[in-house]
Amino acid sequence: MSWSVFDTWVVVIAALCGCACALVGNYLVLRRLSMMGDAISHAVLPGLAAAFLLTHSRASLPMFIGAAVVGVLTALLTEWIRRFGKVDEGASMGVVFTALFALGLIMIVRGADAVDLDADCVLYGALELAVLDTTTLFGMTIPQPVLTLGTVLLINAAFVVLFFKELRISAFDPELATTLGINAGVMHYLLMTLVAITAVASFEVIGNILVVAMMIVPGATAYLLTERLRSMVLVSLGVAIASAVLGHLAAITVPGWFGFPDTITAGAMAAMAGLIFLVVLLVAPRQGVLSQMAHRLMLSLRIVREDLLGNLYRQEEQAAAAGAYPPHVDAPRWMVRLAVSRLAAEGLIQRTNGHVALTDRGRVAASELLRSHRLWETFLADQMSVRPDHTHRTAERLEHVTDREMRLRLGQDTQAPRLDPQGKAIPPEHPPAT
Amino acid sequence: MKRLCTILIAVVVLSSGIAWAQGSTTVDATAAPDSAFWRVLTLRDYNTRVVVLGVTMLGIAAGTIGGFMLLRKRALLGDALAHATLPGIAIAFMVMVAAGGTGKWLPGLLMGAVISGLAGVGMILLIQGLTRLKEDTALGIVLSMFFGLGVALMGIVQRMSAGSAAGLETFIYGKTAAMLASDAKLIACTAVVVSVICLLLFKELRLLSFDPAFARAQGWPTLGLDLLMMAMVTGVTVVGLQAVGLILIIALLIIPAAAARFWTHRLRTMLLLSAVLGGVSGWIGASISALVPRMPAGAIIVLVAAAGFVVSMFAGPARGVLARWIRLQQLNRLVARQHLLRAAYELIETGHAPTGPSGRPRIRIADLMAMRSWSRWSLMRLIHRLDRQELITLLPGEVIELTDAGMIEARRVVRDHRLWELYLITHAEVAPSHVDRGADMIEHVLGNEMVAKLERLLEQERQEQIPQTPHVIR
Numbered sequence: 001m002s003w004s005v006f007d008t009w010v011v012v013i014a015a016l017c018g019c020a021c022a023l024v025g026n027y028l029v030l031r032r033l034s035m036m037g038d039a040i041s042h043a044v045l046p047g048l049a050a051a052f053l054l055t056h057s058r059a060s061l062p063m064f065i066g067a068a069v070v071g072v073l074t075a076l077l078t079e080w081i082r083r084f085g086k087v088d089e090g091a092s093m094g095v096v097f098t099a100l101f102a103l104g105l106i107m108i109v110r111g112a113d114a115v116d117l118d119a120d121c122v123l124y125g126a127l128e129l130a131v132l133d134t135t136t137l138f139g140m141t142i143p144q145p146v147l148t149l150g151t152v153l154l155i156n157a158a159f160v161v162l163f164f165k166e167l168r169i170s171a172f173d174p175e176l177a178t179t180l181g182i183n184a185g186v187m188h189y190l191l192m193t194l195v196a197i198t199a200v201a202s203f204e205v206i207g208n209i210l211v212v213a214m215m216i217v218p219g220a221t222a223y224l225l226t227e228r229l230r231s232m233v234l235v236s237l238g239v240a241i242a243s244a245v246l247g248h249l250a251a252i253t254v255p256g257w258f259g260f261p262d263t264i265t266a267g268a269m270a271a272m273a274g275l276i277f278l279v280v281l282l283v284a285p286r287q288g289v290l291s292q293m294a295h296r297l298m299l300s301l302r303i304v305r306e307d308l309l310g311n312l313y314r315q316e317e318q319a320a321a322a323g324a325y326p327p328h329v330d331a332p333r334w335m336v337r338l339a340v341s342r343l344a345a346e347g348l349i350q351r352t353n354g355h356v357a358l359t360d361r362g363r364v365a366a367s368e369l370l371r372s373h374r375l376w377e378t379f380l381a382d383q384m385s386v387r388p389d390h391t392h393r394t395a396e397r398l399e400h401v402t403d404r405e406m407r408l409r410l411g412q413d414t415q416a417p418r419l420d421p422q423g424k425a426i427p428p429e430h431p432p433a434t
Numbered sequence: 435m436k437r438l439c440t441i442l443i444a445v446v447v448l449s450s451g452i453a454w455a456q457g458s459t460t461v462d463a464t465a466a467p468d469s470a471f472w473r474v475l476t477l478r479d480y481n482t483r484v485v486v487l488g489v490t491m492l493g494i495a496a497g498t499i500g501g502f503m504l505l506r507k508r509a510l511l512g513d514a515l516a517h518a519t520l521p522g523i524a525i526a527f528m529v530m531v532a533a534g535g536t537g538k539w540l541p542g543l544l545m546g547a548v549i550s551g552l553a554g555v556g557m558i559l560l561i562q563g564l565t566r567l568k569e570d571t572a573l574g575i576v577l578s579m580f581f582g583l584g585v586a587l588m589g590i591v592q593r594m595s596a597g598s599a600a601g602l603e604t605f606i607y608g609k610t611a612a613m614l615a616s617d618a619k620l621i622a623c624t625a626v627v628v629s630v631i632c633l634l635l636f637k638e639l640r641l642l643s644f645d646p647a648f649a650r651a652q653g654w655p656t657l658g659l660d661l662l663m664m665a666m667v668t669g670v671t672v673v674g675l676q677a678v679g680l681i682l683i684i685a686l687l688i689i690p691a692a693a694a695r696f697w698t699h700r701l702r703t704m705l706l707l708s709a710v711l712g713g714v715s716g717w718i719g720a721s722i723s724a725l726v727p728r729m730p731a732g733a734i735i736v737l738v739a740a741a742g743f744v745v746s747m748f749a750g751p752a753r754g755v756l757a758r759w760i761r762l763q764q765l766n767r768l769v770a771r772q773h774l775l776r777a778a779y780e781l782i783e784t785g786h787a788p789t790g791p792s793g794r795p796r797i798r799i800a801d802l803m804a805m806r807s808w809s810r811w812s813l814m815r816l817i818h819r820l821d822r823q824e825l826i827t828l829l830p831g832e833v834i835e836l837t838d839a840g841m842i843e844a845r846r847v848v849r850d851h852r853l854w855e856l857y858l859i860t861h862a863e864v865a866p867s868h869v870d871r872g873a874d875m876i877e878h879v880l881g882n883e884m885v886a887k888l889e890r891l892l893e894q895e896r897q898e899q900i901p902q903t904p905h906v907i908r
Contacts, residue, residue, distance in 0.1 A: 029567075034574035035510050042681070084755050085747045090570075091509035091692045095743055098685035102736035105681075109730050209517060210585070213578030220571050255590050263589035270582020277575060281565065289564050 009143050011248050014269055016149040017202045018214045018240030023156040024194050025215030026236050029223055030171040035090065036075065037215040039097035040192065041199040041208040043074040045104025048200065053111050060148060064197055071196020072189055074100060145205055152201040156194055160233065163187065168229050206266035213270035214240060221277045224287040243273035303400050304331045304339040306369055309348065310399075312358050313366035317424075367427035372402040374420035374427075375410045381421040382414060388421035404432065482724045488618030489716035489735060492674045495625035496686035497694070497712030498632050499666050501705040504691040505643035506663070510570075512687035514558060514577040515551050515664075516671050516680050520584025522550025524591050540616075540676075547672040554580050555664050617677050624673045628666050632705070639663065640701050682732035685739060686712055693743040696750025711746075715739035769878050770816050775825065775844035776851060776877075777805035778836055780907045783848075796833045845900060851877040852901040853888045859904055860892065866904045 028037050047070030051062040074096055081092035160167065170177040170184040177184040195215070202211045222235035247269025252262045282289050307329045329336055340356065343349045348362035358366055376395035380386040386394070402410070411429065420426055503509055526546025530539060554576045561572040632639065641649040642659050650656045667687070674683035694708035719735030751757050778797050781787050787795035803813060821828045825840035836844060854873040858864040864872065880888075892901075 029571050032568050032570050034568075034570040035513075038513065038574060038577065081747065085696070086753060087692055087695070087747075088504065088507050088509060090507065091504055091688055094509050094513065094684065094688035095692055095740065098681055098689065098736050099740035099743075101681050102685070102733035102740070105730055105733040106737070109728055109733075207585070209578055209581040212574055213582050216571060216574035216578060220567055220575055223567065223571075224565060251586065251589075258590075260590045261593045263586045263593070267582045267585030267587075267589060270578055271586050274575065274579025274582065277579070281561070287565055292564075 007248065007252070009146070010265055011245055013143060013145050013149060013205055014244035014248060014265060015241045016146065016153055017205050018218065018244045018269070018273075019237050020149055020153040020156050020198050021202060021211060021214035022218035022236040022240040023153070023160050023233065024191060024198055026219040026222065026229075026233055027167055027171050027191055028195065028215060029219035030229075034216045034220075035093055036078070036192070037195060037199075038209075038212045039078065039093045040071045040074050040195050041203075041211045043097040043100035043104075044070050044196055044200055045101050046070055046107055047104075047196075048203075049104050049107035049111065053107065064200055067196045067200035068193050070100065071199070072192050074196075075189060075192040145201075148201050149205070152198055156198060159190070159194055163190075164230075167191075171229075206269065210266045210270045213273055214243075217270075217273040217277050218243070221273075221280045224277075224280050224284045239273065239276055243269050243276055246276075247272040300331070301335060301339060301342075304329055304335050305343055306400055307331075308336070308339055308343065309358070309362060309366040310369050310373065312349065312356065313363065313370055316358065316363075364430050368404075368407070368430065369399055371427045371429065372407050372410070373399040374424060375407065375414055375417075376402070377420045377422070378414045378417050378426070379410055391421060479724075482720075484615050484618045485613045485724070485731070486717055486720040488613050488621050488677060489720045489731070490713040491618070491622045491625040491716075492670075492677060492683075493686055493690065493712030493714070493716035493735075494709045495621070495628045495670045495712075496674060496683065497690040497708035497710070498705055499628055499663070499670055500687040500691035500712070501694065501701070501708040502632070502639055502643050502663060503667060503687060504695065505701070506646075509688045509692070510573055511555070511558070511664075512667060512671060513684045514573045515554060515668060516675060516684055517577045517584075518554025518580035519547035519551040519672055519675060520581055521587055522546035522548070522553075524584055524587035525550070527591055528587070544672050544676070547675065548668055550580065551668045551672060552664070555668070613677055621673055621677060624669055628670060629709075631662070631666060635659070635662070636702075643701070678735070679732045682736055685736040686716075689736070689739040689743050690715065693739070693746035693750075696746040696752060696754045698752050711739065711742050715742060765878075767819075770812075771820060771823075771825070772847045772878055773806060773808075774802070774813075774816055774820060775836070775840060776847045777802055778826070778834070778840075779844040779848045780903075781805070782836075783903075784907055790829075790833075790835065792835065794835045796829065796835055799832045799834065802834075847877060849900050850880045850885060852903060853885060853892065854880065855904050856892050856901055857888055870905055 025037065028034050044067040047066035047068075048063055049066075050070075051066035055062045077096045078089070078093045081087050081095060082089050085092065087095070166177070166182045166187055169180065169182060170187045174184040177187070198215075199208065199211045202214070206214065218236035218239035219232070221239045222232040225235050226232050248265045250272055251265040251268035254268070255261060255263050280288070283291070285291055311329060329339075331339075340349070340351075343362070344351055344356075347359055348365055349356050350359050373395045376398045377388070377391040380391040380394055381388045407429070418426055500509075500512070503511060523543050523546050526543050529546075530536075530542050535542075558569075558572045558576050561567055561575060562569055567575075638649075638654060638659055641652070641654065642656060642663070646656055646660075649659075671683050671687070674686065678686075690708045690712035691704075693711055694704045697707055698704050715735055715738040719738040720731055722738070723729045723731035723734050746754065748754055748756050778787075781797050781801050782795045786801050787797045790796040799813070799817070803810060808816075817826065817828055817834060820826045820840070821834075824837055825843060827835045827837060829835060851873050854876050855866075855869040858869040858872055859866055
């Protein structure tokens with residue numbers, strides 16, 4: 001791998017582009033308008049073509065104006081068709097953007113003599129070529145896109161910072177925003193304008209589908225990691241920069257492992273952003289798949305432990321000798337084994353030649369559980385008019401979520417009975433362990 | 435049995451179309467004018483015939499399955515799916531080159547596309563199921579991530595030394611004008627398979643589209659049906675992709691179905707219309723592109739379909755804008771008429787209408803004006819209209835009389851109004867001074883059955899009797 005100034009500029013441009021997209025993209029994700037990013041990035045094509053045909057130049061300003069106009073038009077048309085035609089939002093978006101894209105394609109093909117723009121550039125972008133198009137700023141020679149994208153990034157950042165509160169309220173609760181005197185409609189179309197402008201600025205560099213990647217994936221990743229909008233915006237910027245750096249690295253190294261030369265950075269960048277998303281999807285602390293699985297596992301383990309204790313207590317009650325190992329609990333065998341060894345390690349049960357028995361501490365814990373269970377049965381039968389032989393299953397679930405305080409209240413509400421509806425003794429309340 | 439017959443007919447029609455497309459290219463010498471326009475329109479040229487028929491078949495297939503997708507609220511899934519096929523195509527190409535082939539074997543490429551498309555759909559469902567991210571975000575993530583991966587892989591493919599990658603980009607842009615007979619045949623087969631499955635499982639798919647929860651409760655294998663639907667969409671998308679390109683296939687899946695929805699409330703008719711609209715757009719679009727130089731077929735087909743959508747949106751009789759507007763106007767007119775008649779009746783009842791020389795009570799327009807907050811202009815317009823309908827007679831001196839028909843109608847309206855007021859007072863426990871507004875809104879929509887029920891409920895003894903007003907008439 002050889003790194004040059006060229007590579008540095010590629011990464012800088014990609015990062016600028018990613019950050020600009022991610023800033024507006026956060027709000028698209030929050031407002032469930034992700035596909036609007038896709039729609040607008042396709043639909044601006046006729047705006048670009050019109051700008052070219054009218055001015056016969058590739059100057060940036062007409063392009064941005066054309067794109068902004070068509071971008072807002074896309075949002076407006078989608079909304080009109082949804083409202084007046086009563087068409088599902090996705091479908092109305094699909095109708096609008098495919099039609100506009102087709103119109104743009106025809107304009108480009110028909111005006112091909114006048115227009116120096118091909119559809120390839122719009123679809124794929126040309127990050128590598130963009131670096132070669134240089135300009136001079138303060139005596140420094142820098143690639144043109146750095147200037148363009150830097151400006152767009154600044155505009156987006158200014159928008160997000162200045163209207164942070166307004167954007168937040170209208171993103172989470174448009175009705176509240178309206179009652180507070182914030183015009184949610186104006187915020188919506190301002191956002192759409194910025195989406196269009198950002199899409200156009202990023203086109204040349206990464207192509208229109210990958211614009212969607214940079215708009216949505218960082219925002220979605222951040223959404224999985226945090227609950228706060230402020231940190232979501234910051235995290236999304238981090239993800240955008242990371243995918244730019246890793247994307248370019250992947251583009252120049254990964255194909256080499258299979259004996260190929262390098263590949264297109266923009267594509268690798270989107271794929272890398274997707275990979276980051278998948279990793280976060282797995283390991284995110286609260287939303288992640290793994291943490292949710294672990295959480296569920298811990299919960300079932302706790303229930304198995306408590307059921308074990310309860311059943312041991314019931315066996316003692318029936319004056320049987322220490323029961324068969326282990327007392328029946330409806331759970332996978334490995335989980336029961338794990339529960340038994342955890343209980344033994346904590347000194348709640350003791351194992352003697354193949355039998356398990358409650359220790360004194362274990363007996364206290366189990367009696368509290370049984371007390372909860374039988375108080376619930378009493379409560380359900382007395383106060384909820386559940387038939388006594390139907391109370392067991394419900395009580396079986398409730399016993400695991402009943403803490404001491406709740407049990408005390410339950411005891412008061414049921415007038416502290418000594419027998420449950422089945423005539424079994426309710427163990428007394430133990431003083432809290434110190 | 436009926437179902438079987440329909441299927442047979444569909445198969446026969448579609449396959450005869452294929453047979454004809456493949457038929458000899460001999461030009462009938464007795465044919466009419468030999469202008470380019472005529473030649474295209476009658477499908478005289480072999481190339482045009484293949485393209486037009488292929489695209490028409492694709493329109494039919496996409497329109498049919500698109501209808502179900504629209505109702506399932508998954509219109510944009512086709513978008514994500516189409517983009518998600520790209521990495522599969524590139525990987526299939528690389529694998530086939532590695533295996534020693536040229537990498538351009540079509541079934542292999544299509545297989546790759548199907549696999550990665552289905553993987554994309556699976557991932558969308560997974561992201562939605564596992565996280566709090568919503569459907570739109572899941573679609574966007576999968577769409578862009580897969581496409582990005584595809585672009586990166588295509589970049590590798592294009593720089594590969596072995597095998598020529600030329601032609602792979604047709605999967606993105608399509609090559610409508612250069613469609614081969616084999617492509618058209620493949621599309622036609624897909625169209626036949628999709629139509630047959632949709633006909634065979636019409637009832638099941640209908641239930642799934644309208645009420646998946648109920649379908650599940652009824653014990654239908656909704657997951658299997660959903661997967662079948664996805665598989666059909668994937669099939670149509672993949673086959674259409676290499677023939678007409680990404681954007682066109684997305685458009686054909688969405689636009690005809692959305693347009694057909696404006697015309698009917700019946701699913702059967704809607705699917706038929708959607709298929710026809712898709713087919714016709716394909717046919718007209720392909721013909722235009724054959725006639726006009728430098729006119730990309732895919733784009734023009736989308737525009738034709740979009741034009742069909744715009745027309746449908748305004749003119750569609752079931753949900754079209756115009757039809758809904760007309761229905762609203764009719765309702766408004768009915769309401770205005772009933773308001774006027776009731777106001778007139780109440781004026782007569784309270785003795786504000788002296789009897790004229792004709793023996794009928796005469797109502798002054800000035801009194802009517804005070805009954806309701808209507809502008810003089812709209813009231814006069816209303817009076818003129820009712821005069822034409824012979825419910826009232828407009829007399830000189832700014833007075834009106836109710837005709838016999840007008841009197842009957844007025845009594846009915848007042849009766850409905852007061853029955854509802856009584857109902858509100860006795861059964862809904864609304865204060866008598868507050869019932870007027872509520873009854874004012876409901877009186878126009880009380881049907882005969884409803885009135886009969888109210889009568890039973892309020893134990894009105896005589897049918898003709900008009901109850902006394904429970905509040906002061908303003």
